[in-house]
Amino acid sequence: MSKRIDVNDLNVYYGDFLAVEGIDMVIEARSVTALIGPSGCGKSTFLRTLNRMHEVIPKAYVTGKAVMDGQDLYGPGVDPVEVRRQVGMVFQRPNPFPTMSIADNVLAGVRLNNRRISKSDAADLVERSLTGANLWNEVKDRLNLPGSSLSGGQQQRLCIARAIAVEPQVLLMDEPCSALDPISTLAIEELISELKNDYTIVIVTHNMQQAARVSDRTGFFNIAGTGKPGHLIEMDDTTTMFSTPSEKSTEDYISGRFG
Amino acid sequence: MAVAESPPSDPEAPPKVRVGRTPGRLGNRVFQGISTASGIFILIILAAVAIFLLVRAWPALIAAPSAFEDVGFMLGRDLWSWVWPLLFGTAISSVIALVVAVPLSIGIGLFISHYAPRRLAQGLGYLIDLLAAIPSVIFGLWGIQWLQPLVSPLFTWLSTNGATAWLEENVGPTIFTGYQAPARNILTAGLVLAIMILPIITATVREVFLQTPRLHEEASLALGATRWEMIRQAVLPFGRSGVISATMLGLGRALGETMAVLMVLSPGYLINFYLLQPGQHQSIAANIASHFPEASGLGVDALIASGLILFIMTFGVNLIARWIISRRAEFSGAN
Ligand SMILES: Nc1ncnc2c1ncn2[C@@H]1O[C@H](COP(=O)(O)OP(=O)(O)O)[C@@H](O)[C@H]1O
Ligand SMILES: [Mg+2]
Numbered sequence: 001m002s003k004r005i006d007v008n009d010l011n012v013y014y015g016d017f018l019a020v021e022g023i024d025m026v027i028e029a030r031s032v033t034a035l036i037g038p039s040g041c042g043k044s045t046f047l048r049t050l051n052r053m054h055e056v057i058p059k060a061y062v063t064g065k066a067v068m069d070g071q072d073l074y075g076p077g078v079d080p081v082e083v084r085r086q087v088g089m090v091f092q093r094p095n096p097f098p099t100m101s102i103a104d105n106v107l108a109g110v111r112l113n114n115r116r117i118s119k120s121d122a123a124d125l126v127e128r129s130l131t132g133a134n135l136w137n138e139v140k141d142r143l144n145l146p147g148s149s150l151s152g153g154q155q156q157r158l159c160i161a162r163a164i165a166v167e168p169q170v171l172l173m174d175e176p177c178s179a180l181d182p183i184s185t186l187a188i189e190e191l192i193s194e195l196k197n198d199y200t201i202v203i204v205t206h207n208m209q210q211a212a213r214v215s216d217r218t219g220f221f222n223i224a225g226t227g228k229p230g231h232l233i234e235m236d237d238t239t240t241m242f243s244t245p246s247e248k249s250t251e252d253y254i255s256g257r258f259g
Numbered sequence: 260m261a262v263a264e265s266p267p268s269d270p271e272a273p274p275k276v277r278v279g280r281t282p283g284r285l286g287n288r289v290f291q292g293i294s295t296a297s298g299i300f301i302l303i304i305l306a307a308v309a310i311f312l313l314v315r316a317w318p319a320l321i322a323a324p325s326a327f328e329d330v331g332f333m334l335g336r337d338l339w340s341w342v343w344p345l346l347f348g349t350a351i352s353s354v355i356a357l358v359v360a361v362p363l364s365i366g367i368g369l370f371i372s373h374y375a376p377r378r379l380a381q382g383l384g385y386l387i388d389l390l391a392a393i394p395s396v397i398f399g400l401w402g403i404q405w406l407q408p409l410v411s412p413l414f415t416w417l418s419t420n421g422a423t424a425w426l427e428e429n430v431g432p433t434i435f436t437g438y439q440a441p442a443r444n445i446l447t448a449g450l451v452l453a454i455m456i457l458p459i460i461t462a463t464v465r466e467v468f469l470q471t472p473r474l475h476e477e478a479s480l481a482l483g484a485t486r487w488e489m490i491r492q493a494v495l496p497f498g499r500s501g502v503i504s505a506t507m508l509g510l511g512r513a514l515g516e517t518m519a520v521l522m523v524l525s526p527g528y529l530i531n532f533y534l535l536q537p538g539q540h541q542s543i544a545a546n547i548a549s550h551f552p553e554a555s556g557l558g559v560d561a562l563i564a565s566g567l568i569l570f571i572m573t574f575g576v577n578l579i580a581r582w583i584i585s586r587r588a589e590f591s592g593a594n
Contacts, residue, residue: 053477053480053481056476056477056480081484082483084480084483085482088481088482091474091481095474095477095478097475097479098475098590099496099497099499099590100496100590108482108492109482109483112483112484112492149589159478162478162482163481163482166482166483
């Protein structure tokens with residue numbers, strides 16, 4: 001249950017503003033792809049086009065192609081709701097539903113569309129998903145407490161559990177650790193390494209070491225200046241990117257000379 | 260030309276901490292004083308109203324049942340058998356109003372906050388706020404002149420259709436039994452009340468729905484929720500306490516509404532559920548307004564006693580609402 005995505009000449013617009021231009025990218029199945037680059041270069045914007053979450057923003061639209069195992073995500077008749085069930089997302093700030101218990105948060109995606117699930121199946125799924133998110137041992141005694149009663153790092157793992165409970169093909173993460181302390185960050189990074197056995201993962205990160213630690217491939221985004229569109233400058237195996245990148249600007253960014 | 264003189268900076272000097280004159284403290288104290296005073300003031304007003312009602316109602320509360328025989332408008336009843344039907348009339352008209360207005364308000368509120376294009380949403384919002392500013396006399400006139408003729412055919416149908424007739428024959432009278440035109444019954448009064456409380460409830464729930472954190476809406480959408488599923492998953496649970504508060508605001512207005520009920524309803528002093536028959540029900544507020552000018556002596560006391568009961572009723576309703584809201588406070592999204 002993991003698929004690859006081929007992105008072909010993708011442009012993203014916010015109304016008249018071209019935010020990201022001409023992205024060609026291959027995202028391999030069962031691997032971690034990291035997207036790095038300075039703020040405002042369109043990493044989040046691009047990431048959200050992979051599950052059509054950009055459509056939530058009025059006037060945002062895309063031209064080009066993103067093909068997941070032969071299926072164009074933007075093809076005619078493709079329902080964004082279906083795309084999002086296949087391509088899950090974890091956000092920068094942990095966002096468990098405050099009105100739901102921990103267990104209900106995990107089940108939130110499964111309960112959509114009036115899908116019925118028996119009590120024992122639900123309990124199994126909760127345990128499986130929370131175990132998958134390395135959270136089970138910490139919360140198994142308080143599954144009925146509100147999700148907001150957890151620490152930030154635990155909340156973020158709860159969100160990951162919620163995302164994997166619906167068994168998506170791909171998991172998108174937009175700076176999932178930037179609101180967390182170092183210990184929680186470590187926990188999430190370990191989790192990502194485990195999850196890549198089952199999922200295709202794309203992670204946006206500001207943290208170069210994190211990209212180096214968790215990812216197999218890294219893509220570097222950049223912009224020429226404010227108001228200009230973001231581009232994918234280069235993309236390669238993470239080890240290559242961090243040792244011998246072929247672009248000067250990649251090397252400058254990675255070695256901390258700007259951004 | 261004045262040259263700004265930068266203070267000589269001594270690298271050895273310790274960092275400056277604001278000392279003396281306790282900056283900001285005066286403002287703090289003034290504000291604290293004002294807010295404490297207004298809090299106390301509200302409590303005093305509330306207590307004064309309660310005490311006034313209690314003191315003025317007291318003679319009626321302790322009077323012997325036979326003492327009320329001289330009070331013409333009480334129709335020979337003692338205080339309690341006179342007040343119960345009024346309490347019932349007040350409650351049933353308000354319940355009708357809520358049953359109609361709350362779902363409608365939630366629908367309109369959601370439409371404005373999550374479905375309508377921005378321009379239309381703004382226009383609708385203004386319109387609803389304008390509706391809130393219409394005085395209740397106008398609603399009363401509107402109810403008599405426009406709503407009554409409009410609902411009359413519907414009421415006739417409700418009262419005479421096959422199902423009602425069958426039930427009357429085989430089971431007994433229904434809530435729709437015995438409609439008589441014009442529609443000066445409790446259902447019409449409830450509908451007018453519903454329209455009156457619609458703006459305040461709608462305006463409140465719209466605000467609440469708009470405040471749903473984008474974070475939670477996106478969480479739901481990213482799980483593959485349709486817009487309606489997202490609303491059920493993120494918006495409505497988040498707005499729950501706000502919807503209850505808004506309902507209470509509306510209920511408060513419906514319970515105390517005088518003019519519209521007075522004008523629309525043909526009063527009666529019975530306890531029954533014949534929603535379409537005139538001369539069955541009356542609300543406490545409308546009853547006070549209609550009899551106060553002619554009342555004297557014990558009659559005034561009895562009317563004030565009914566006012567006291569209305570006061571206790573609204574107070575109780577609000578307490579229950581607070582309790583409902585606080586019961587699930589930890590799940591409210593406020594933390
Ligand atoms: N909702 C939006 N509406 C309009 N412009 C946006 C919106 N979100 C982001 N942008 C613009 O798109 C560009 C890329 O932003 P973003 O994808 O957030 O960058 P990054 O995640 O790399 O920091 C920026 O110029 C930003 O101002
Ligand atoms: Mg971003």
